[in-house]
Amino acid sequence: MPRSSATPxxxxxxxxxxxxxxxxxxxxxxxCPADAAAAVSGGGASGIAIALFLLFVSATLGITWWAARRTxxxxxxxxxxxxxxxxxxxxxxxxxxxxxxxxxxVSALIFSFGFDGLIYAVGGLCGWPLVLFLLAExxxxxxxxxxxDAVSLRLAAVPIRCMAAxxxxxxxxxYLIGQMVGAGKLIEVLFGLDYSLAVSVVGGLMMIYVCFGxxxxxxxxxxxxxxxxxxxxxxxxWLVIAQTGYSFAGVFATAIERHAQGPAIMSPGxxxxxPISVISLGTALVFGTAGLPHILMRFFTVPDAREARRSVFFxxxxxxxFYILTFIIGFGAIAxxxxxxxxxxxxxxxxxxxxMAAIHLARAAGGELFLGFMSAVCFATILAVVSGxxxxxxSTISHDLYxxxxxxxxxxxxxVSISRYSAIGLGIIAVLLALxxxxxxxxxxxxxxxxxxxxxxxPLLFLVMYWPxxxxxxxxxxxxxxxxxxxxxxxxxxxxxxxxLGNAQAVFPYKYPALFAMIASFSGSILGSLFDTSERGKRxxxxxxxxxxRSQTGLGAEGASGH
Amino acid sequence: xxxxxxxxxxxxxxxxxERKRGRLxxxxxxxxxxNIMWYVFATAFYPEASFARFWGExxxxxxxxxWGIVIGLIQTVLFIVLVNYYIYRANGEFDDLKDAIVxxxxxxxxxxx
Numbered sequence: 001m002p003r004s005s006a007t008p009x010x011x012x013x014x015x016x017x018x019x020x021x022x023x024x025x026x027x028x029x030x031x032c033p034a035d036a037a038a039a040v041s042g043g044g045a046s047g048i049a050i051a052l053f054l055l056f057v058s059a060t061l062g063i064t065w066w067a068a069r070r071t072x073x074x075x076x077x078x079x080x081x082x083x084x085x086x087x088x089x090x091x092x093x094x095x096x097x098x099x100x101x102x103x104x105x106v107s108a109l110i111f112s113f114g115f116d117g118l119i120y121a122v123g124g125l126c127g128w129p130l131v132l133f134l135l136a137e138x139x140x141x142x143x144x145x146x147x148x149d150a151v152s153l154r155l156a157a158v159p160i161r162c163m164a165a166x167x168x169x170x171x172x173x174x175y176l177i178g179q180m181v182g183a184g185k186l187i188e189v190l191f192g193l194d195y196s197l198a199v200s201v202v203g204g205l206m207m208i209y210v211c212f213g214x215x216x217x218x219x220x221x222x223x224x225x226x227x228x229x230x231x232x233x234x235x236x237x238w239l240v241i242a243q244t245g246y247s248f249a250g251v252f253a254t255a256i257e258r259h260a261q262g263p264a265i266m267s268p269g270x271x272x273x274x275p276i277s278v279i280s281l282g283t284a285l286v287f288g289t290a291g292l293p294h295i296l297m298r299f300f301t302v303p304d305a306r307e308a309r310r311s312v313f314f315x316x317x318x319x320x321x322f323y324i325l326t327f328i329i330g331f332g333a334i335a336x337x338x339x340x341x342x343x344x345x346x347x348x349x350x351x352x353x354x355x356m357a358a359i360h361l362a363r364a365a366g367g368e369l370f371l372g373f374m375s376a377v378c379f380a381t382i383l384a385v386v387s388g389x390x391x392x393x394x395s396t397i398s399h400d401l402y403x404x405x406x407x408x409x410x411x412x413x414x415x416v417s418i419s420r421y422s423a424i425g426l427g428i429i430a431v432l433l434a435l436x437x438x439x440x441x442x443x444x445x446x447x448x449x450x451x452x453x454x455x456x457x458x459p460l461l462f463l464v465m466y467w468p469x470x471x472x473x474x475x476x477x478x479x480x481x482x483x484x485x486x487x488x489x490x491x492x493x494x495x496x497x498x499x500x501l502g503n504a505q506a507v508f509p510y511k512y513p514a515l516f517a518m519i520a521s522f523s524g525s526i527l528g529s530l531f532d533t534s535e536r537g538k539r540x541x542x543x544x545x546x547x548x549x550r551s552q553t554g555l556g557a558e559g560a561s562g563h
Numbered sequence: 564x565x566x567x568x569x570x571x572x573x574x575x576x577x578x579x580x581e582r583k584r585g586r587l588x589x590x591x592x593x594x595x596x597x598n599i600m601w602y603v604f605a606t607a608f609y610p611e612a613s614f615a616r617f618w619g620e621x622x623x624x625x626x627x628x629x630w631g632i633v634i635g636l637i638q639t640v641l642f643i644v645l646v647n648y649y650i651y652r653a654n655g656e657f658d659d660l661k662d663a664i665v666x667x668x669x670x671x672x673x674x675x676x
């Protein structure tokens with residue numbers, strides 16, 4: 001039975017199940033709530049959380065119904081008709097980026113390591129200015145529904161689309177598994193639902209959003225969730241500051257007092273010690289962002305390059321603000337949660353693992369009511385992010401593979417129905433994989449998603465826009481090299497080779513392979529193109545000039561559908 | 564469409580546009596990359612390297628806040644300001660120039676048909 005928040009709870013039965021777990025640096029933020037199989041509200045979910053969650057679900061289903069009535073054309077389905085404004089799209093992009101993983105994970109890292117947790121915030125944020133300065137408007141001017149449109153404009157469409165689709169689908173599925181497992185664990189804990197039921201609920205809802213509402217519904221679900229998360233985090237920060245004397249310095253000072261490492265948490269060097277790993281992690285964060293298909297797809301929902309630019313401004317501002325809040329929340333968790341026996345197990349570790357730091361803090365700072373609110377917000381966050389991922393995967397299958405490879409030139413216009421089937425298919429696959437990987441530490445999958453983004457999608461996109469000599473042969477070679485390097489380094493690295501497969505020594509010594517995979521990908525593309533003397537290669541180089549004018553002016557680009 | 568592209572490519576103003584906008588993009592991008600590299604390297608080489616050591620020092624006697632935190636905060640604000648500046652230039656002056664180029668090229672190409 002849902003308990004009323006006003007009912008005083010008997011402390012012992014709050015039932016904070018002890019589930020201590022060591023946190024691996026970096027693993028936390030990406031895997032995030034994945035490992036958070038922890039108890040916060042014990043036996044039953046809080047009534048507030050359930051009520052707010054049901055409210056959110058009914059609101060989003062209402063939006064889906066409204067969106068379904070407005071989704072008439074292919075363009076409506078894939079790109080919300082190109083009618084999303086820069087401000088709305090900025091919120092949606094920020095929403096895609098502010099996953100439960102980044103909220104719970106970054107605050108968990110700060111909770112554990114202090115200052116170094118900030119690298120995820122600064123690293124993740126700085127991808128956005130780079131996307132704006134180098135990619136956004138060209139991408140918008142060249143593409144239609146997916147980033148594969150932009151890269152296959154002057155290169156051979158069939159092989160390049162297949163490769164881009166491959167990169168996109170791998171990134172999407174890996175990210176999806178990470179989010180689904182995390183969602184299942186989090187919901188199991190917060191709402192007391194059985195894991196398999198929780199995962200099925202998430203899978204079912206996301207299929208409904210995507211199938212019926214397409215991009216319009218997905219965008220609005222994302223916007224609502226972004227607003228909720230920003231408000232929740234703001235309120236939480238305010239509550240934390242209120243408890244430490246209304247000053248940021250007060251939060252930091254209390255945190256230093258409470259943390260085992262004392263003042264060291266305010267300086268770098270707590271988390272990752274080896275320079276190559278730090279640099280490789282930075283590479284994954286910065287360039288992985290610019291290669292995630294569900295984020296790139298958002299640039300096609302606005303009418304023109306001008307709005308595409310504005311959306312990056314709003315996205316950057318919201319994400320920056322959000323990370324500043326998360327940073328304070330992380331230190332607030334040290335200050336208010338770390339020293340509080342109610343949140344610790346017998347060994348002194350945080351109940352439910354460090355990923356629960358922000359959730360515990362919600363309770364410490366705002367009581368049951370606020371805990372319920374933040375739980376519902378985290379759930380909404382997961383739901384919104386998995387919908388975005390599913391839509392992007394479904395578009396890749398139907399638009400890139402079905403319409404432009406398998407049924408190329410047949411005038412087959414069933415792409416939208418295919419993408420509905422794909423969304424259902426992806427949803428089922430995601431639920432099954434989430435059940436299969438329930439017990440796994442999914443950190444490496446999500447890490448691989450970022451790495452695939454940084455080493456397959458980003459180099460391809462960047463070179464096709466900036467390097468006239470790039471040819472199909474080079475692009476394929478680069479993509480294959482990047483992907484195999486990424487997979488090989490992950491499998492042979494410490495996370496899989498040692499921790500999962502149980503070998504004594506990692507063949508590849510670094511935890512973060514993005515730097516190496518990206519170098520492999522760029523070298524492959526460049527060498528492959530330079531040695532390509534084929535006729536096709538010549539034509540492709542000659543086509544750069546037209547593509548360049550289009551990318552600079554937007555002439556011939558897709559605009560809004562105007563209804 | 565191709566003949567309009569060619570027309571634009573012949574327009575010296577188009578090359579002025581790409582030069583100006585390209586220079587600004589790369590300048591701003593290198594500021595961002597420089598900042599993140601400073602951040603990443605400071606984290607990687609703290610506390611040995613001199614460019615990293617002061618990151619852990621408090622901003623004042625007996626204060627909890629360190630320079631590293633202040634720098635992280637300033638960088639966040641800086642990124643937002645740079646983004647805003649780029650958009651101010653791109654959505655204003657560059658887009659005006661682009662519109663003029665496209666309009667002229669479309670007219671010329673149209674006449675030539």
